[in-house]
Amino acid sequence: MKIVCIGAGPGGLYFAISAKLRDAGHDITVIERDPPGATYGWGVVYWEDLLDTLYRNDRESARRIRAESTLWQEQVVALRGVDKAYLGGYGYSVNRAPLLAILAERATELGVKIQYETAVEDLADYADADLVVVADGANSRTRQRYQEQFGTRVDYGNNPYIWLGTERVFDKFTFDFEQTPAGWIWFHAYPSAAGISTFIVECTEPTWRGLGLDRLGDAETRQLLEQVFAGQLRGRSLISQSRGKPASWQRFTQVFNETWRYDNAVLIGDAAHTTHFTLGSGTRLAIMDAVVLAQNLYEQPETALAVKEFDEAGHAALREAQIAARSSMAWFERADRYTDRGAVEFCYAMAGRHGIQRPWQYQRYLARQNLVARKALRWAGTGQRWLRARRRGEPWR
Template sequence: MNIVCIGGGPAGLYFGLLMKARHPEHRVRVVERNRPYDTFGWGVVFSDATMENMRRCDAETADAIEAQFAHWDDIELRFKGRRIRSGGHGFVGIGRKKLLNILQARCEALGVQLCFDAEVESDLAFADADLIIASDGINSRIRNRYAVTLQPELITRPNRYIWLGVKKRFEAFTFDFQRTPHGWFQAHIYQFDAETSTFIVECPESVWLAHGLDRAGPEESIRFCEGLFAETLEGAELLSNARHLRGSAWLNFQRVVCGQWWLQNEQGAHVVLMGDAVHTAHFAIGSGTKLAIEDAIELANQFEQAGHSREQIPAVLARYQERRRVETLKIQNAAWNAMEWFEVCGERYCDQLEPEQFMYSMLTRSQRISHENLRLRDKAWLEGYERWLAARGTQAPGVKAAEAAPGRSQAAETPSGGGASRSDAPGGSVVPPMFTPYTLRSVTLKNRVIVSPMAQYMAKDGLVGDYHLVHLGARALGGAALVMAEMTCVSPDARITPACPGLWSDEQGAAWARIVDWVHRQSDAKIGMQLGHAGPKGSTCRPWDGEDLPLPADGPEPNWPLIAASGQQYLEGVSAFAQAMTRADMDRVTADFVAATRRAAAAGFDWLELHCAHGYLLSSFISPLTNWRSDEYGGALENRLRYPLEVFAAIRAVWLEHLPISVRISAHDWVEGGITPADAVQIAKAFKAAGADLIDCSSGQVSKKQKPSYGRMFQTPFADRIRQEAGIPTIAVGAISEADHVNTIIAAGRADLCAVARPHLANPAWTLAEAARIGFKELAWPKPYRSAKPQLEAGFARAAAGAKP
């Protein structure tokens, strides 16, 4: 084949040498705009896995690269006058110029033709090529030429950064945070040879502007950074490849994602994107070079498997795209999480979190490193942090004790003496974050796990019975601290289906009291009631009979009239039409909520939650997708919140003062024009001002047009943002399925409690089982079940050790 690589970065050079090494008969050219052995940039970071791949592909190149590596295991945080270090992270770095020089030399030795000082305007300049690699960087001319086919999406991020170097050796990958009168700056610092380190300085756009750095030239910007990080630099000068530039040397990161990675051009050559031309990953996890190298490896391997012939090119490129797209999206999503963390850390974390928790939050920012992964990397550091965390109170970051209303949010009793206090379990082991207690008003939860409210559709005329006793009772025995009853309806026409439970009669209150009493007598769990009104999503079949479908007209149970914020259908052309609520409707529904709240209190519930999410009645007022009223209850968010806040104030007034109330909200509608996470912060602030104790952070289910971004813990960022920015405790919910998830969320301060749903359906004793899985033996089991505890713990211990059952 006749192969041309446009762009002499890591992707083009490495692919070229791999193809030439495997099949010397190929003609391979790498065309680069810069001069020979000339490049720009400082250091790049590799992972151990990438180096293993490179060694398998071409040991000689790997040897040359490894000989120039700078190795380090530690990550160090410099923050608020403290230095905190964690080990076991295993990074390697090399100068970008050194890396390219090694690849260039290897190409020359193999017979790859290197063409420097050559500007390429179009792939059509290579009429004789069979395969063209467009590895021409983030501003790829080739990609832009075929934008309609390749479907590139470029997103410019708001933070500003300047990429510098320094003749100073840093033994750890160092993150340095500095506060200024206008906000926070952070430096990402890592060594890449025996005496030189990369030094990237980053800050929000607003902070950059406030310091006048938009008007500063490169030299002035460098002097500013030297002054800001003087203590860390210890007299060393910052260096720049951009001193020759006019104007600002500060950049915005651009994220690149492409829908299609290859095509056949009009001359018959196949053109394929590689490296930054097809995808970028933020420097917060240092994966740009890794992605480029692994692109080259995958494409070369696909040719090796299929055969190096022109006829195989389309099939090879299709498989290359399919395989690499999945992997790169994982890396890009992790990089996106890390990037967003750095973009908001000044506003969200720097002032709110103490250095210990800030370090943990930073280490787990991408969600690729979890609690147990940190234990593998640095057990001593993690256990020290667990002790520190267990000795903390339960006050949410951003909510100062002096600002909390009396009886509002109480800290659990902890040993005196501050962060150095030891808080071990009775048996001497460290208490994992998920098993630390949590106190709110007068209620102390034994751990941070909640059984989510999960609709069962097993009531008759709103009355709960033996099924609900067994269902909730089993889960109360299963180790969770709080068991929430499913959404319970405040009137017959508030139900989702005819099989939903209610609390509109004293008979129903007595049935609930029977369950509450059983839970209190037979377990150490608390039990909570979630009150709601289905609104426009009511009068439907049970899910297994037709999810969201109206009751059949000829069925045994008649439909009932529906109400909502505005006249609407949940399923267009299918659902019954809900009428816009009148003032009289509002007064009636509010009275229904108050009466149900009184019955919940009389039944002995420990906790109350108001359901304002998922497109149900109160949610229909909050979301602009479902509220287009023209009166004082429509329009701006403040007006849309008016009626839900009226209901909340009414139930808070009759609910027991010493018991907490949470509010479940949809923090994101996942539809353009709907509620956004920024709106959710304002919603949380409004409920906090009205007396809410926690915000239960769910999302979606308001519109069938939603397009959620699913994934593990996918809703946790909403709980995190609300907790820090609104200054109110939160409950995280959604795709939380293992102890590692809960521990990571709680330890990082992303939420105060975790609500676990489907895993508790599959296993009522999920919390007990997860304690055994992670080796925490101090969680008390119900006395009748204790004989099973050692066997389960031993089984998990054998599995962890890799032994056969």
């Protein structure tokens, strides 16, 4: 089968790997408009379920990704940097640049051809391909060109946000909400590489404009944010550039498509659907799309039927995640309505943004605020990681 993948992000590259592993006879080419190593953004987070999938699907790339990943334990939510509350759990994070390098190297090893600095303008250029996998992100130019055929709807969130890095290393997934004369502004931070953390700043539009962030340049923006979050940054600087142009303020792009297939093309990952970054599911969903589509093509001899099944089952499976993502985004757009309470109550409101919380969950949450209970939960998490790693045959670290 001749397959063309548009976009060398996690979805496109991992699909190429997954399809080649299932049938080495596939002729697969990945086409990317940017040069090698160009990636905009910092780290991405994932959890044990994705790690299990990676090890089942391709142990070789999974091993390399895990080696580049950083573990974080617990979540801490702070108001004004000093009033804190805690949520349990742990996860992993990996910088986008090494993630993409690992996937590109693995795809090349399997015989996938990657063409960088090549723009795709029209699907008609690949009419001879059996399948075109469109994986060029939330702002997919290919999808935009055929938006009527895909039934595309694109909405935008209200809150401006900017994706930065910092030399301050956070060992926990950290939220910090700071009050300024113009209103509340906050960050989400987590470790993403040795000596570097991802640092996403968000606020409402009135706060953004009131602080002058709509007018400031890159250096002035970083300087102001370093002042606002000085306590949490502990003298460390913010970093804007990550192997590309300086970071810019954005509004989250919500992508919906009535169908993910048209002619010989199929959408996957953010080109097909997006979930708000406060859920941390974008990369996981793109990789799951890649695995499911590759498996469908392997099991179903008719390409059109395999893609149809992927489209229909994918829409059904994604419904719950998209509802949770919309709820999460909406909560953060109204976060200042909850800042009149202490961190413990504020944190519980944030934790419940995805749905109804039962009374017993509140009691369990209060117990987790105790230092002894938190230490016990960390030990339990260590045991869970050891068990999951052993099942995967992964070296313990």
